[in-house]
Amino acid sequence: MVKNLKNKHRLNLLGLIETKRGIVTRYDVARLWGEDGAGWEYVGSEGASVGLLLIWDESVEERQGDGALPRSAEDFKAWIQDMELVDFPLTDRMFTWFRGRSCSRIDRAMFSLEWLEEFLETRVRGGPRGLSDHCPIIVEDNKMRGGPRPFRSLDSWFTHEGFIRMVKEEWRGLGEIQFTDKLKALSIPLRRWHKANFSDMDKKITTFEEEIKKIDDLVSNGVYDGTMEARRKALKHSPMVGFRDGLVGRICQDEAVKLEMLPSAEEIREAVWDCESSKAPGCDGYNMNFIKRCWEEIGLEFTTAVIGFFQTSRLPAESNISWVALAPKFVGAREIKDLRPISMVRCVYKVISKVLVRRMR
Template sequence: MLGLLETKREDISKYDIGRIWGNSSVDWEFVESVGAAGGLLLLWDDNVFQKRNCYKGERWLCIEGVLTKNNFQCAYCLVYGAHGRVAKRVVWEELSYIAGLCQIPFCFMGDFNEILQIEDRKGLQSLPGSAEEFKSWVQDMQLVDLPLTDRKFTWFRGQSCSRIDRVLVNIEWVEEFPDIRLKGGPRGLSDHCPLIVEDIRGRGGPRPFRSLDSWFTHEDFLRMVKNEWRTLGEGPFLEKLKALTLPLRQWHKANFSDMENRLTQFEEEIRKLDEKVSEGIYDDTTEARRKALVRFCEKWYIRKEIHWKQMSRSKHARDMDRNTRYFHHIASARRRNNRIDALMIQGRLVRNQARIKHAIRGFYKELYRQEYVPRIGVRDGLLPQIDVVESEALEVLPSAEEIKEAVWDCESSKAPGSDGYNMNFIKKC
């Protein structure tokens, strides 16, 4: 999908599109300019996206359709924001209307001619009123502002710098494409930097082990852990924990890796049974089957909620109602923000993952490198000597009750340790 603003064209021919796109597998829609001002153009590969409807406004262009690869029904809306405060409100109201009309996942992209945060404009001390209204509109629409990964501003003129170009998607879009990234392209002769949305599914390395709270909802989990623990025999506790990660990974893959597919299958089975009932086909077997499917669905809904609540590590998780979508959104945002896609190394922006890993490893090796320092002992007269009673008290091993009290005092589902186990696993196993 390619969106162009300020085309300054009252008409666009197939020849013009061919020069831009480069081949014939293209479809497009445009909003003509008013004289030499404005103009919007959307182009896409018709083998990838199939258009169903198109809606146009003076400052926006929306196409509704389906992405053929994953059968994802969605809408793209190219926006060219107004300059005046009242005119901006009109555009936002029109966008709200068209999003409500389509009722499908939305992607708004373009020049909104407005900022969301103080940091979006160089030298700004407080948000103007129009920016506060824009921020409220984004929140009311429950849109996610995709963060830029490689720059701070997108518009430059003289000494003025702002981020007024952005891509806004709703939560359904993030759920479908959790690994989308937004970066800027070369500005060239324009005042604006082009924005590039990528779907990065590759990982920089093996997935680290992490114990999941949702495992404990499975009736066979604790029995499996006890059996595997016995087979590890005698040995240091930490070594046994490390060895346990392999059977836990295998068990997770067999029982929890296809959570979404299982839910989809159960929901589809329930739908088919509902169709039978609507056609007058109903007996005790149908009712028993439906109740069983509902129980299975409820079980997997709970597991999904627990999983995303843990992944989100939200500070408000205790006080909130069940809201899997909210936790999914927070977890996805954390994953996007924590990923290092590019790193400035010796004044150069590097995107190669191998070089980034090498640089990070070298940095911390140098940071924690032990240098020679004169060692001064406690017997050198700098510290007063403790008495025998205090010495013996320091050497007493903690009791089992004290250890348990310390462990149980820790938050169960927050960040795991370096071994991947959180306190919930230690407490229950």
């Protein structure tokens, strides 16, 4: 009833008396208001006092510097209400997009009421935006617990003049063990080296992020001058089956034999260089840029690992592990068919796949 009243009259402010509630939560407000783009204050019921609740539409103050909301924004708000989604406010900032003196809360995190019943202490904050116009949206809940930070190779390591020399020394010191095990073992000295040589980089990034946040806060509060934008920018897997044209067709025996032939060292190297250097790494933590830049030292063993698959038709268990992330194809995705799988595989598996794909072209 309250929600229908609010929608019918397009209310921006609503006051209720005799709530008979000692405590009013965000969940209560979302059920009444229809979305969580709302602020509220209440007086709980106690004894003869039956309680007061005041709710208002915070989106009226969500945009600064660009005037009234366009029709598309009004349609979007109506869609949120129809889907019964809760549009959470940010706990640490007013806006998520900044350009010059204009700022707006374009980026949002929305939840179903079922989600909020399961995760009662959900909160949303804006992450550091760096040089982007947009802030990332971070969803947190007390049920979530952080784990150990996974290993990741960084392209910035190659800017250090002693990095390649260190990799060569550590790689040779690991002796004759399986290539994938060797990569895993190498991550330990790489972590140590990063801490000794790049720990200050993390501190510098944090300092820059804090500086940008200060500028954003000033703009959010209406303080802006011509030097701010310049200051902000300165901080900155049957081999007999093939796929053609989307249809499945059988390939001839000669084509199948060609797929199973041992690749040459040059063919493997070309496949490595055909891979995007800085795409997200698999669960081993190494991207292809690391493999390319350290090819002089690890290339022979990498090539042997790839040839080993064509000789035995087997992969070490560690090489066959993939991480799969499901990305929604559109806002409001609810079913599996609405999600796009993104597979992050280890570097050896990736190159074997690239060799086979290049042969099928």
